[in-house]
Amino acid sequence: MAVALSIEQSQEYVGNNRWRWSVWLNGSQEELDEVEHVVYVLHSTFNNPVRIVHDRTTNFRLDTYGWGTFTIHAKVMCRDEREIPLDHDLVLLYPDGTPTAA
Numbered sequence: 001m002a003v004a005l006s007i008e009q010s011q012e013y014v015g016n017n018r019w020r021w022s023v024w025l026n027g028s029q030e031e032l033d034e035v036e037h038v039v040y041v042l043h044s045t046f047n048n049p050v051r052i053v054h055d056r057t058t059n060f061r062l063d064t065y066g067w068g069t070f071t072i073h074a075k076v077m078c079r080d081e082r083e084i085p086l087d088h089d090l091v092l093l094y095p096d097g098t099p100t101a102a
Contacts, residue, residue: 007088019092024061034078041073
């Protein structure tokens with residue numbers, strides 16, 4: 001079975017070069033129902049850079065805040081013990097649409 005899971009994001013500039021952002025899994029209902037949890041690995045400068053999310057009702061959404069862009073690494077842990085690696089390049093935009101520097 002081909003896996004079409006991906007990581008989606010939202011972001012909101014909150015001032016002082018800081019953003020509130022979220023990431024979550026995007027996929028079919030059937031695919032998402034097979035997921036047990038997601039292990040997100042954030043940049044090493046975060047307190048607790050490894051975050052585990054079990055909440056299927058939010059599509060395994062992680063909410064946090066920060067100031068810079070980086071690649072989020074994720075391991076999707078499936079009920080059948082498969083592990084699906086995913087990466088997502090976090091994009092943070094100023095209100096005028098200008099991207100932040102890494």
